[in-house]
Amino acid sequence: MAKWGQGDPRWIVEERADATNVNNWHWTERDASKWSKEKLTELFTNIKVGDERGQCEIYEVKEMNGEASASNRKAKLIFFYEWDVKLKWKGTLKDCTTELEGTISMPNLSDENGVDDVNIDISTNTATPESNTLREVMKSKGIPVLRQKIGDYTKALKKEFSQGMILPSKAQDSSPVNTSDAKKSSLPEPVPVKKTDTDSSASQMKGLNLGVKIDTRKLELSEEFKCESAMLYLAFTEVDRLQAFTQAKATLNAEAGGKFTMLDGNISGEFVSLEPHSKIVMKWRFKSWDEGHHSLVTLQFNQKADCTELLLTQKGIPKADYERTRHGWHTVFFQRIKGTFGYGASLF
Template sequence: MAKWGQGDPRWIVEEREDGTNVNNWHWTERDATSWSKGKLREFLVGIVVENEAGRCQISEMKQVEGIIKESGAKHKGLIEIPNLSEENEVEDTEVNVSKKKGDGDVLKELMRTAGTAQVREALGGYLKALKTEFTVGMILPTKATATQELTIKRKLSENTLQIQGSSPVPLGVRIPTVALHMTEMFDTAVEQLYSIFTVKDLVQKFSKSPAILEAEKGGKFQMFDGNITGEYVELLTNKKIIMKWRCTNWPEEHYATVALNFVPTPGQTELQLDCKGVPACKEENMKFCWKQQHFEEIKGLLQLTTLNG
């Protein structure tokens, strides 16, 4: 056996400085951990299942939040996937659902049946992305596929799209969107309600999670463990807040425009929410997010503040 650096160069496999895997000659390894975490969050967080008994949503990785419609009781649970592998059929993937203390058995059953089906469908999307997105550049095209790729590039160039080399080029894709309008009454002064959306400590209290807040024009924000991010576009103290707003499971770089109008009334404040640019497939998730995770939690915070005051 020839020593390293000696012998017939046709039989020596070395790492090229440019990282090219020439003719698919040797295995290429890449750590998929970070990519997979982000992609799984994109596919799983925001999944909603609902029936006449209740409604559940995967609010963050592993965590499920639900509400029983008849009583209005809220419950939390966990969802775990112990055997996810591209070697197994998605239909055989085990999905374990458990609930925390309480009588939320109907919600657990909802997630165990309808929820499991949606989770497996999402996992199928993740595994497909793993094979088509993450492995780009790890296995090079053969001469046959290279010819086909060249034909595709020529067709694209005829449509004035420019592609350099074989690097993937992000092309904008128009997605269907909807507009939402919601109103909610709060038993508090407009000044206090406005501060709940602009003061970090208060945001962390109603969201029950860490938050990053720069409540000024152009300032960034991040809430619900990073599941919601955005930027402040306009702030009129005690009157209006306009934001660029997105969930992590939305199409990459897509933002909705969220406008909050604070209207004082005797002894109360009416909050008018207008959303434009919400992905049509996320409409119900968006309504649930604002109704349950914002409005109801803020009312609970206000009630707690009143009792302690």
């Protein structure tokens, strides 16, 4: 092997732009949440639509909850986003100066849904014939524009935000390697290496499939517990209770952005949002998963007359771990919570 600095052209790591991540093999991830909020706000405001019945304008983002990220693995970009968006709109009927207002809700704007699959619900602040007419204007003229804006967001996420995530390979470095000293050397000529797609900038970009997803699955479970929702909520947000039923070491900081570990570090993640006694959203991963890959877990606590119904949704589970994850929720979480705290039937 040639020593560092001897100039043997077969050893070019110090000259590669991607020396820290050769051929983009390792997982890298970039948080796109802040960028996405700014982009969606730009796209979803100052939208004016109308017809012969009246004119409407979407003028403000009332609420936007969720997250987005872009990841690079083996020179492929993977995009994750999930948003719950509420917009404010206003309008006037033809030959009328009275301004009416309403709300637009898009609760499932995510990478799992195509543009035409996103739910867009239009409501008015008053139940009058005039407001219902304007609502129909917004539905017929506004929804197609909003779907176009959603498509603009996904395109921008994949092209604008992800720029620079694919590191240039040696072939993309325009500085030629000085081989004059090598030719004078007594070392044998390097054996030619067959070109691959990663050796050519043009070939690499041509073969790059923006938006390729990891093969993942979505898990949905429901379970009833004989307790109030507040008590069940504490089982997931107080470390002593969590360690009691899992019978393993855990750490947690139950606030938005707070980190957690469970089962002696085999599960880790971050709380995205918490609604006391009602809902928990968290980024969640097994230790064995590819570095940087998280699923999104939502726990919804529904208080009923005689029990609490827990609705669990987990998105982004690698296909190979789907059954292990489903089984783990039932045995390590649901059954042990019931057995430890008396919130259901005994395990035996």
